[in-house]
Amino acid sequence: MEENVTSAFKTIIIDNVKYKTTLTRKYLARKNYEPVDYNKVVSFIPGTIRKIFVKEGARVKHGDQLLELEAMKMVNNLTSPVDGVVAKINVKSGETVTKNYLLVQLEQN
Numbered sequence: 001m002e003e004n005v006t007s008a009f010k011t012i013i014i015d016n017v018k019y020k021t022t023l024t025r026k027y028l029a030r031k032n033y034e035p036v037d038y039n040k041v042v043s044f045i046p047g048t049i050r051k052i053f054v055k056e057g058a059r060v061k062h063g064d065q066l067l068e069l070e071a072m073k074m075v076n077n078l079t080s081p082v083d084g085v086v087a088k089i090n091v092k093s094g095e096t097v098t099k100n101y102l103l104v105q106l107e108q109n
């Protein structure tokens with residue numbers, strides 16, 4: 001599959017057949033894909049931080065509890081996705097966070 005992008009049109013060649021299409025503003029303004037970074041723990045929903053169970057510099061293993069996030073009258077326990085060291089904690093107890101807010105930064109060994 002070969003792609004050729006011009007200013008307003010996109011030509012895609014599949015099995016030696018050319019297909020030409022216009023690009024919408026929504027398509028051009030879309031957010032680019034970023035692979036998941038397991039060293040960053042982000043909030044998946046807006047909420048309030050209830051408790052933080054680790055301190056900066058602490059060693060954690062996969063599955064260790066990092067903090068509690070209260071959202072929509074439910075308490076969500078956020079755990080470590082990898083083995084590593086807590087490099088930075090960007091929140092405090094009682095703080096309100098938005099969706100995709102960086103809560104904890106980890107460093108792998």
